[in-house]
Amino acid sequence: SQQGEEDPQALSIQEGENATMNCSYKTSINNLQWYRQNSGRGLVHLILIRSNEREKHSGRLRVTLDTSKKSSSLLITASRAADTASYFCATDRNNAGNMLTFGGGTRLMVKP
Amino acid sequence: DAGVTQSPTHLIKTRGQQVTLRCSPKSGHDTVSWYQQALGQGPQFIFQYYEEEERQRGNFPDRFSGHQFPNYSSELNVNALLLGDSALYLCASSSPWDGYEKLFFGSGTQLSVL
Numbered sequence: 001s002q003q004g005e006e007d008p009q010a011l012s013i014q015e016g017e018n019a020t021m022n023c024s025y026k027t028s029i030n031n032l033q034w035y036r037q038n039s040g041r042g043l044v045h046l047i048l049i050r051s052n053e054r055e056k057h058s059g060r061l062r063v064t065l066d067t068s069k070k071s072s073s074l075l076i077t078a079s080r081a082a083d084t085a086s087y088f089c090a091t092d093r094n095n096a097g098n099m100l101t102f103g104g105g106t107r108l109m110v111k112p
Numbered sequence: 113d114a115g116v117t118q119s120p121t122h123l124i125k126t127r128g129q130q131v132t133l134r135c136s137p138k139s140g141h142d143t144v145s146w147y148q149q150a151l152g153q154g155p156q157f158i159f160q161y162y163e164e165e166e167r168q169r170g171n172f173p174d175r176f177s178g179h180q181f182p183n184y185s186s187e188l189n190v191n192a193l194l195l196g197d198s199a200l201y202l203c204a205s206s207s208p209w210d211g212y213e214k215l216f217f218g219s220g221t222q223l224s225v226l
Binding site: 033035041043044048088090092101102103 | 116154200
């Protein structure tokens with residue numbers, strides 16, 4: 001079963017616009033991570049936010065975490081065509097990277 | 113510095129056959145995890161190997177087994193293949209240097225069961 005559920009399932013925007021993806025999860029977590037996957041191949045780690053953090057930035061990425069609502073959002077600012085990919089949230093319940101539980105992903109298309 | 117490498121890239125098998133997939137972790141990484149990703153879905157955790165032993169296992173039947181070698185490389189074996197085993201199989205490695213929190217993924221093996 002999948003812990004996280006992303007919303008929306010698919011998103012299409014123009015280059016330069018911002019993209020926001022949301023993730024909800026069911027159980028308590030130690031950290032939440034976002035990964036990107038191009039064309040159904042390997043996943044690339046983007047950012048990790050711990051349960052005691054509320055917001056984190058990395059370049060054009062901004063992640064928020066609301067543990068009371070069991071939800072997180074990923075914002076990509078000033079999107080580029082190269083950002084076209086699937087984005088997955090993953091929760092780590094035991095803080096040792098032992099068993100990440102992934103959501104179903106958001107498929108983002110950025111049109112040039 | 114080579115990242116996580118997986119072989120083969122693609123594989124076609126028939127129902128009932130057995131398959132072995134291979135993974136070499138990123139340099140300096142000692143833990144290997146395997147994930148199954150069905151088309152259009154997120155990856156699902158199969159199991160994780162550390163110090164040549166299975167440390168954690170997801171909700172997969174015993175037909176799925178693995179091994180880790182002294183050089184930290186790993187194999188995933190699937191016996192008695194079913195049509196539903198068709199998926200992208202991803203290997204990921206992690207390092208003690210960042211608390212094993214971040215996973216580095218290989219490009220995967222696309223398995224088709226006919």
